[in-house]
Amino acid sequence: MRFQLSDDQLALRTGVRELLARRFDREALRAAVGRPGLDRALWRELGAAGFFALRLPEAEGGVGLGLPEAVLVFEEVGRVLLPGPLIATHLAAGTVPGAAEGETVVAAADGGGLLEWRDAADVVLGEGSGRPPGPGEAEGPSGVGEAGRSSGVGEAGRSSGVGEAEGLSGVGEAEGQDGPGEAEGPPGPGEAEGSGPRPGEAVALRSVDPLTPLHQVRARGAPDPVAVLLTAAEQLGTATRACELAVEHARTREQFGRPIGSFQAVQHLCADLLARVETARAALYAAAVTADPADIAAARLLADEAAVRGARDCLQVHGGMGFTWEADVHLLLKRAWVRARRAGGGADAEELLARELLSGAGR
Numbered sequence: 001m002r003f004q005l006s007d008d009q010l011a012l013r014t015g016v017r018e019l020l021a022r023r024f025d026r027e028a029l030r031a032a033v034g035r036p037g038l039d040r041a042l043w044r045e046l047g048a049a050g051f052f053a054l055r056l057p058e059a060e061g062g063v064g065l066g067l068p069e070a071v072l073v074f075e076e077v078g079r080v081l082l083p084g085p086l087i088a089t090h091l092a093a094g095t096v097p098g099a100a101e102g103e104t105v106v107a108a109a110d111g112g113g114l115l116e117w118r119d120a121a122d123v124v125l126g127e128g129s130g131r132p133p134g135p136g137e138a139e140g141p142s143g144v145g146e147a148g149r150s151s152g153v154g155e156a157g158r159s160s161g162v163g164e165a166e167g168l169s170g171v172g173e174a175e176g177q178d179g180p181g182e183a184e185g186p187p188g189p190g191e192a193e194g195s196g197p198r199p200g201e202a203v204a205l206r207s208v209d210p211l212t213p214l215h216q217v218r219a220r221g222a223p224d225p226v227a228v229l230l231t232a233a234e235q236l237g238t239a240t241r242a243c244e245l246a247v248e249h250a251r252t253r254e255q256f257g258r259p260i261g262s263f264q265a266v267q268h269l270c271a272d273l274l275a276r277v278e279t280a281r282a283a284l285y286a287a288a289v290t291a292d293p294a295d296i297a298a299a300r301l302l303a304d305e306a307a308v309r310g311a312r313d314c315l316q317v318h319g320g321m322g323f324t325w326e327a328d329v330h331l332l333l334k335r336a337w338v339r340a341r342r343a344g345g346g347a348d349a350e351e352l353l354a355r356e357l358l359s360g361a362g363r
Contacts, residue, residue: 005072009068009069009072012065012069012072012073013072013073013075013076015049016049016051016072016073016076016077017076017079019045019046019049020076020077020079020080020082021080023042023045024042024080024082025080026328029080029081029328029331030328032083032211033210033211033331036083036210036211036213037120038083038084038105038117038120039084040105043084043102043105044101044102044103045102046102047100047101047102047103048101048102050062050063051073051086051090051102052089052090052093052099052100052101052102053093053094053100053101054069054070054073054090055067055069055070055090055093056093056094056100060094061100062093062094062100066288067226067229067288067289067291068285068288068289070090070230070233070288071229071230071233071284071285071288072233073233074086074087074090074230074233074234074237075233075234075236075237075240075284076237077234077237078233078234078235078236078237078238078241079237079238079240079241080237080241081211081238081241081331081332081335083117083211083212084105084117084120085105085106085107085108085116085117085120085121086234087227087230087231087234088106088107088108088116088117088121088125088227089102089104089105089106090230091106091108091224091226091227092104092106092108092123092125096123096125098122099123104122104123105117105120105121105122105123106121106122106123106124106125107120107121107123107124107125108124108125108126109125109126109217109220110223110227110342110343110344111219111220111221111222111223111224111343111344112219112223112341112342112343112344112345112348113216113217113218113219113344114214114215114216114217114341114342115202115214115215115216115217116212116213116214116215116338117212117213118202118213118215119213120213126217126220197216197217197218198218199218201217201218202215202216202217203215203216203217207338208334208337208338209331209334209335209337209338210331210334211331211335212335212338214338219344222348223342223343223344223348225291225293225296227342227343228296228297228300228342228343228349229284229287229288229291229296229299229300231300231303231339231342231343232280232284232287232296232299232300232302232303232304233284233288233303234339235280235300235303235304235306235307235336235339235340236277236280236281236284236303236306236307238307238310238311238332238335238336238339239273239276239277239280239303239306239307239310239311239336240277241332242273242307242310242311242313242314242329242332243270243273243274243277243310243314245314245318245328245329245332246269246270246273246313246314246317246318247261247270247273249317249318250266250267250270250317260317266317269313269316269317270313270317272309272313273310273313273314276302276305276306276309276310277306277310279302279306280299280302280303280305280306283295283298283299283302283303284299284302284303286299287299293352294352294353294356296349297348297349297350297352297353298349298353300346300349301346301349301350301353304336304339304340304346307332307336307339307340308333308336308337308340310332310336311329311332311333311336312333314329314332315329315330315333
């Protein structure tokens with residue numbers, strides 16, 4: 001089996017990279033951090049480019065491509081840290097009117113209790129979609145509803161125990177608490193016994209990532225394997241960017257009269273970065289071809305490690321500068337943290353792989 005990209009796939013990746021370089025460069029990223037919100041014009045431009053309708057059949061107005069091409073596209077958006085519920089809207093194309101064209105922004109609970117971009121979405125799927133109807137509004141259908149912006153959903157201080165556990169601090173805390181969280185590794189929301197939103201309720205969290213607003217909802221079971229695969233693709237893109245930034249800094253930053261990349265300790269960090277990126281890439285591309293649940297689980301674990309450890313190692317290469325707000329490294333790490341907790345974190349992937357190994361040993 002060949003895993004080399006075809007000419008069409010290379011052209012697709014190049015086209016998406018050029019589009020993002022034109023519409024969401026570093027200046028746009030820093031502007032988005034300063035003024036968080038969804039760029040509807042960019043969202044529609046992505047829709048016009050076929051981003052959301054990529055896997056939709058041509059007979060239904062889509063591009064008619066498959067998972068390997070989707071992985072390439074989401075790797076690029078992960079590389080530039082493009083914000084927004086991209087995966088949820090992509091998966092809703094062909095089901096939710098306007099999603100394929102980028103006219104409708106769709107948010108969806110990830111199965112593990114996190115809901116991203118709820119208040120900015122036009123449609124919210126699954127848990128967390130319900131809200132008390134406002135004046136003159138009809139109550140929406142269960143499971144699919146408009147994003148709640150009224151009081152009663154995710155209000156500050158209305159946590160019902162959610163966010164009171166220390167485990168929330170790594171990804172998000174219930175609104176009204178101090179600080180965005182200082183935990184080094186983010187345990188998932190909802191791990192405290194006896195706490196959690198009621199069915200249909202969404203509790204606002206203060207996200208560690210300034211470009212990923214979060215709500216906590218009730219976990220609803222197994223996540224969509226395609227969503228897990230595309231999350232892994234985003235993580236790979238972020239890991240790739242961390243590797244690029246580390247190598248660039250190692251080449252240009254000088255200490256003791258020579259580039260710091262000439263020092264063996266820094267070389268080892270950069271080599272480890274690249275090794276994790278390429279290992280994750282091989283697993284991810286293979287999983288996109290096979291679509292096997294075990295392959296997707298393995299790709300997810302490797303991509304999470306490449307993104308989180310890669311961002312940390314990139315920070316170490318940058319030294320004290322890496323800890324500053326002006327550097328982009330912290331944005332890579334924070335987004336990688338949040339993605340690593342999607343769909344309940346990597347525990348489900350580890351369990352799935354363990355079952356596969358045990359069943360294989362019994363044959």
